[in-house]
Amino acid sequence: MIDHADRPRTEQAAVSIHDLRVRFGDTDVLRGVSARFVRGEIAVVLGASGSGKTTLLKHILGLLRPQHGRVEVLGVELADATESELAAVRRRMGVLFQQGALLNSATVFENVRIPLEQHAVLPEAVMDRIVRTKLALVGLESAEAALPSELSGGMRKRASLARALALDPDLLLCDEPSSGLDPVTARSLDQLLRDLQRRLGMTMIVISHDMAGMRRTADRVFFLQRGQIAFTGTVDEADACDVEEVREFLSAAV
Structure with missing residues (x-):
């Protein structure tokens, strides 16, 4: 060894x-x-x-x-x-799951917003701004209104990554x-x-x-x-x- x-x-x-x-x-x-x-x-x-x-x-x-x-x-x-x-x-900690684990009934924007709604006490406008910042980081600015079923496999992984980054994990x-x-x-x-x-x-x-x-x-x-x-x-x-x-x-x- x-x-x-x-x-x-x-x-x-x-x-x-x-x-x-x-x-x-x-x-x-x-x-x-x-x-x-x-x-x-x-x-x-x-x-x-x-x-x-x-x-x-x-x-x-x-x-x-x-x-x-x-x-x-x-x-x-x-x-x-x-x-x-x-x-x-x-x-x-943020987690990028193997299958993405996105909610199928929620848009990309709504999926990325979930950790902020659950764990952050912030004004709505601030949460929205954070979501758009994370989507920009992964190159999904134009896909925020899409449902997971409308995305390619790579885009779903990027959306899941944006959600994992929502709380600025260490x-x-x-x-x-x-x-x-x-x-x-x-x-x-x-x-x-x-x-x-x-x-x-x-x-x-x-x-x-x-x-x-x-x-x-x-x-x-x-x-x-x-x-x-x-x-x-x-x-x-x-x-x-x-x-x-x-x-x-x-x-x-x-």
Whole structure:
């Protein structure tokens, strides 16, 4: 196992996970995962289906409490957090869901406005201005009156991204962002994520099995294999990695 995360560094962690172990019934899903996601970086968590990526994401979101180990998100230890503390941390996170999770009966504008209506105490005009600002960030200014069913797959992902950005999150979690997109649209979305990270300075954690997307976006790569972190490092370090499982995954994706 190679873990370049052990090298000395001064960067502050947005998410810190130590010895996270999760078992469902007789199945060990996560087997001692330790990872450090640095503020201001795009981290891509790679792994095959069933490797534990979704379970890891649910722990970062606080949807699952640690059975064993520690998960600290934005300075809050989730195992000991109260429900109000968890809610406060979640308000500082945005989520780009795999299928977008837009309300089909609401317009793009109304979908992006939902987090503001639920969590912000602001005048109506201010909320409207924020929504239009977020839509402009993702290039959907002209689609605010459209319903999700009237959008292409890429536009739906962008609308979901605008909603995830509505509360100016410190941490953006992306669950398979390129899933269901053609290669050209996926490349465009990857570039948008990269541009937004540079412009806004936020931390992003991307759950994926898309090698091309990883190469376009990642500052740091985490490879999850059978419930353990098999590798942590840069894209170049991943290419040079001699861990068999990592090399097989990379070569199979070429």
